[in-house]
Amino acid sequence: MRLSRFERVRERLRRAYESGRDSVRARRTRPAELPVGAEVASPTSPGPVAPPAAPVVGAPPPTEVHASTVSRDDADVPHALRIAAAWSWRLIVVGVVAWALIMVVGRIKIVFIPLAVALLFSALLAPAVGWLLRVRLPRSAATTVVLVGGLAAVVATLTLVVNEFIKGVPELSANATEGVRQIQDWLKTGPLHLSDSQLNRYIDEITRWVNENTSSLTSGALSTAATVAELLTGTLLVVFATFFFLRDGNRIWRFLVRLLPVAARWKVDDAGRASWETLGAYVRATILVAFIDAVGIGIFLVAFDIPFAFPLIALVFLGAFIPIVGATLSGAVAVLVALVDSGPVTALIILAAVIGVQQVEGHILQPLIMGRAVAIHPLAVVIGVAAGVVLAGITGAVIAVPLIAVINTAVRRLAARRVPDTPPDAVVVASQAP
Template sequence: MGTGQRQGIVPRRLRLLRAARPAGPDVPDETKPPPARRGGGGAQQSPPGRAEELVPLALRVSAGWSWRLIVTGAAIYILLMVVGRVRIVVIPIIAGLLIAALIHPLAHRFQRLGLPRLGAAFVALFIFFAVLAGAAVAVGFNAANEIPTVSDQVSEGVEQIRGYLTDGPLHLSQTQLDDLVDDIRRNLANNRGRLVSGVISGASVAAEVLTSLLVALFSTFFFLYDGERIWSWIVTRFPDAAEDRVRGAGREAWYTITGYIRGTVFVAAVDAIGIAIGLIGVGVPLVAPLALLTFFGGFVPIIGATVAGVAAVLVTLVSQGVTDALIILGVVLAVQQLEGHVLQPLVMRRAVQLHPLAIVIALSAGGVLAGIPGAIAAVPFVAVVNRVAGYLAATGKRQPP
């Protein structure tokens, strides 16, 4: 092999070695930073990173929870304030949803009988309001017929109270009683302006009530007629991966609402029938209005039954005397015990699943925000939130990583 051939071969080998050398593991890559060394005090860290390591873990965790709770509380507060501002719209819509949940089986049955969806919604809504109007007319006639008797009994009761104040342990004189009556009349005369302003504010409240009734009427009709398509449209606004969970959450919410409203109607009806039987047995007037008050009071948990029972006892005390009032008090307590220990656990446990403290807090918050309608809607709202949150948490744990 000659010298020229060796010179041709050697440069070729050098070129091959130089071409393969940059891919070797020993050749440093100048375009990449050197890897950080693990362990030891020579590891390079930024000042914020070193400061974060100096903070105890418990303090970091508590700080993370704190700012998240503050942000969540602020969001809930803003939401409640917005609801309070537009309660004249929000409360009727919630009422319409509850009414639709109550009469939806009736509309569905009319559809199965062959009526179109529009006709079934109209007929179900008409039957519901016809029943309400019939009950109101019957109670009105009953109250109008018994008002004269009640007036006489109230007068007799007032005379009995006057006699008790003069001849009883207080030993008040007739002059003191007359002075007390004069003071009451004088206060009424001095506060006449406040009474007039109260009447004016009552007129504005009546206008709000009328507006709320119209909104509730339209909401109920459209929930019956087009509720499924409305919910489908809402579900499609979410990402595709979340549509199944949102649809399932809506199904759980609907089951909760329907179970709550049907159970509440059943429990309220039992309470009203029990109180009515007691009033009829004692011979108290105004049985129908008191029974109707008890029925509607059942829609406000804890507070409604108490107010209705107190009203029944007071009417009995004024019209029949102390003995009959004690009997009605016993009937009210018995009915409330039946509701609390038998009906509520059997009927409402599956629908509501709320602790009594949560119910009281929900009632208080709803009453502060929107009065009696807010107290009525607070418990089903909290029950729905609780049920949906449990469903989302359970489905989230079942999802594969």
């Protein structure tokens, strides 16, 4: 009897506990109190129904507030105008930042340009350093051997070009005088039919222009000492920067990456290494294309016994580093020398050879050798070369296109929505499964 009473008490306590627990849960999940007169949502009544508002006579129609607006005043502005204004101020900010960067680069171009040239040389010589490292040569020794060998090749080539140019100057001067006389005769007897008085007037105008600009030419000559000092300083900076880029380039890059936030390191590292591969591919492909151009045009120059054949070949080789513009200018110089030395027929043959080589370069060599990794639109190339010439002369024209290629690759990698590959030296710590 006592046991049954105890069980009844326990059952009552259990039911009281469950009832209290259910009431607490109901209060926690109860919706906010609705205003008086509103109906509770149910399957037959999907939600609270508010009493209809009375219309106000003379009030303007309600304005629809877009999700992109922060006030009713913004909602009064057309959506297209808001979008245009948003784009405009963002483009203005980007333009101001770009202008500031250009001004900074212009101020420190004596440092920026040698560093850019050193990066080009490093991208060119890095495979040779890697090969010497694979044969167990110390890193400093491998870098020194490659750098000294590269400098020796450049000095030997420049010495040979200068010697050939000095030997051919007397002959070219005599041929130039004869060429000028032939041009004068053609102007008289050709389709223009210029008279002696007209030729003399044009010659006098050219002479007067030279005399009027003598002061500017003299001031440029007076600044030769400063130019030579800047050239020597830039050359030393290129040599030292190339040495340290080749020896410690990987450590320098990893130090710079560690300065960034942790979340951005892998992305920036992936973009930087892809850009370096693009720069190396561009430099090697450009050298190969320049060599083929120089050999192709040089064969015609040697076959027709054009003076300054070797210097012209070197000029064509160097001109190929400036896409589109450089090849045209170097080919024009070769045609003019052929015209002065051998007459118009030989000049036309050399012109045809230059055009043919350039067509082969533009339609076969460039797409085949460079590939899609460094493909840049010709308009971007022309604009980049023009901007480089304005900012830094010939050197700016040389480094403009590889700079555009590197920036293009970096932006594409940073904008790509993918997880970069795990670095080979990364340490991944995984927790044990429970």
